[in-house]
Amino acid sequence: MIKTNYHMHSTYSDGKAEPEAYVKTAIERGFSSIGFSEHGPTKFIKHWELKAEKVDEYIGEIRRLKNLYSDKIEIYCGMELDYFPGIEENAFSKHDIDYVIGSIHYFPGQDGEIYGVDCKFEEFKKTIFDYFEGDIKAMVHEYYYRIIQMIDKFNPEMIGHFDLIKINNNGQQFFKESENWYKDEIMKVLEVMAKKGTMFDVNTGGITRGFLSDPYPSPWILKNGARLKIPVVLNSDAHTPENIEGNFESVREIMKLSGYKSKMILREGKWEEVPLK
Numbered sequence: 419m420i421k422t423n424y425h426m427h428s429t430y431s432d433g434k435a436e437p438e439a440y441v442k443t444a445i446e447r448g449f450s451s452i453g454f455s456e457h458g459p460t461k462f463i464k465h466w467e468l469k470a471e472k473v474d475e476y477i478g479e480i481r482r483l484k485n486l487y488s489d490k491i492e493i494y495c496g497m498e499l500d501y502f503p504g505i506e507e508n509a510f511s512k513h514d515i516d517y518v519i520g521s522i523h524y525f526p527g528q529d530g531e532i533y534g535v536d537c538k539f540e541e542f543k544k545t546i547f548d549y550f551e552g553d554i555k556a557m558v559h560e561y562y563y564r565i566i567q568m569i570d571k572f573n574p575e576m577i578g579h580f581d582l583i584k585i586n587n588n589g590q591q592f593f594k595e596s597e598n599w600y601k602d603e604i605m606k607v608l609e610v611m612a613k614k615g616t617m618f619d620v621n622t623g624g625i626t627r628g629f630l631s632d633p634y635p636s637p638w639i640l641k642n643g644a645r646l647k648i649p650v651v652l653n654s655d656a657h658t659p660e661n662i663e664g665n666f667e668s669v670r671e672i673m674k675l676s677g678y679k680s681k682m683i684l685r686e687g688k689w690e691e692v693p694l695k
């Protein structure tokens with residue numbers, strides 16, 4: 419398999435190493451291209467985001483590495499951007515970057531508080547009970563509805579960890595993925611993605627960090643994605659250089675079993691389909 423990874427966080431956001439450490443590891447392990455995807459700045463102050471005043475430095479540093487290592491590996495500069503209603507009109511287009519991963523990590527409350535999706539169990543419960551009045555179906559609906567809004571408005575290249583909402587649903591304690599109402603929510607988004615050509619970030623990060631046994635998205639969602647010809651990018655959501663290819667082999671098998679024969683990579687600045695062998 420041609421090795422690539424476009425979902426990586428360095429110390430510019432919440433990763434644990436400088437960008438160059440990822441580049442060196444990627445070269446050692448035979449990657450053909452990589453991309454950085456720091457959490458872009460928002461109006462909310464969060465410790466895990468790239469600071470607005472650091473954006474130019476980040477882009478400059480990735481471009482510097484791109485040139486420095488151009489004979490060994492292709493390096494791209496992306497961002498993982500959060501969507502929420504009321505976000506500024508140019509939020510996804512104002513930075514001079516190569517691609518955007520569109521994600522929903524939280525719901526901003528009226529009170530200025532952040533209600534987490536990508537969070538620990540207790541905080542997740544607070545989102546269900548304080549923000550959605552205990553109505554998990556309402557939370558799931560809002561999560562997927564916002565992905566559709568994000569695609570309609572900003573058309574990001576790929577959707578980050580598509581079904582992140584399952585992060586605290588081990589043992590299916592809050593909802594069952596096999597229930598029709600949940601399937602209906604998913605299928606509505608997949609139809610929009612298929613129409614727009616939006617790619618899945620097939621994300622191994624939840625497995626590597628020990629939260630989950632399946633990738634994002636779940637295998638049954640990938641099966642529907644393959645049927646609808648939704649393109650896939652295999653990423654590890656690495657926060658350390660060691661995790662740059664975490665669980666790539668096992669998840670590639672899941673992708674193949676789901677009906678995928680190819681994945682998307684960046685080559686000379688363009689997304690290109692390559693065999694998943």
Ligand SMILES: [Zn+2]
Nearest residue numbers: 498521578579
């Ligand atoms: Zn994310």
Ligand SMILES: [Zn+2]
Nearest residue numbers: 425427498655
């Ligand atoms: Zn990420």
